[in-house]
């Protein structure tokens with residue numbers, strides 16, 4: 498049984514993970530940390546990580562960038578591995594996470610979904626087959642109308658997976674409206690759709706002569722990130738110091 502401290506336990510993702518762990522006999526939340534106390538939890542909740550007196554095998558973090566410095570210090574001091582999911586970390590904080598990983602296991606990913614991370618692995622193979630054979634590669638992503646950034650960080654990460662697998666550099670094209678020229682074979686078009694309450698859809702299209710292959714991922718709820726984080730926590734418990742990501746979790750499956 499893996500014992501977890503849920504950092505940010507009363508937020509959207511913290512509550513989602515609490516629900517997932519209640520139905521998983523291999524993992525248990527033994528404590529939570531959150532300054533907001535409006536939620537009834539069946540584990541003790543501390544206001545800050547420094548107040549936490551409960552021992553655990555691993556910490557799952559979905560909180561706030563401002564909370565991450567203290568968290569990393571705690572993890573290094575107590576030698577507790579951490580699944581770091583909070584986004585919007587500064588360059589200094591990313592450097593701090595890297596430094597912490599010399600002393601404790603740190604797993605960080607901007608997208609914790611097992612589906613997206615597995616697709617990233619599949620795309621490397623697909624790109625190596627299809628790009629040299631002249632297939633055009635395009636990505637279409639769709640999100641709700643409240644999302645501020647476009648394209649999504651996940652769409653860019655998918656494009657990077659394609660690019661990293663290829664010998665030549667492919668240029669990312671976000672807008673063709675001002676261009677009056679044919680598509681260059683060495684480009685990856687990335688299009689963003691915004692509307693309604695779409696949680697997140699990503700399509701990677703390989704368009705060749707008389708055939709089209711589409712690899713598609715649909716998230717129906719933020720639960721996909723919670724499920725990935727729980728799998729990552731099980732993987733990370735007991736691991737030696739080092740920097741890990743979701744590719745390590747998938748490779749161990």
Ligand SMILES: NC(=O)c1ccc[n+]([C@@H]2O[C@H](COP(=O)([O-])OP(=O)(O)OC[C@H]3O[C@@H](n4cnc5c(N)ncnc54)[C@H](O)[C@@H]3O)[C@@H](O)[C@H]2O)c1
Nearest residue numbers: 505507508509510531533559560564583584607608609722
């Ligand atoms: N990596 C991924 O796949 C992924 C997926 C979803 C969300 N996120 C990120 O996770 C973070 C949380 O997302 P959310 O939707 O649950 O947000 P949320 O605002 O619903 O929850 C955040 C919680 O953190 C708590 N918090 C604030 N300061 C804290 C502190 N010092 N210590 C402990 N807890 C503290 C807040 O009170 C709140 O309950 C965001 O940065 C979000 O972008 C990452």
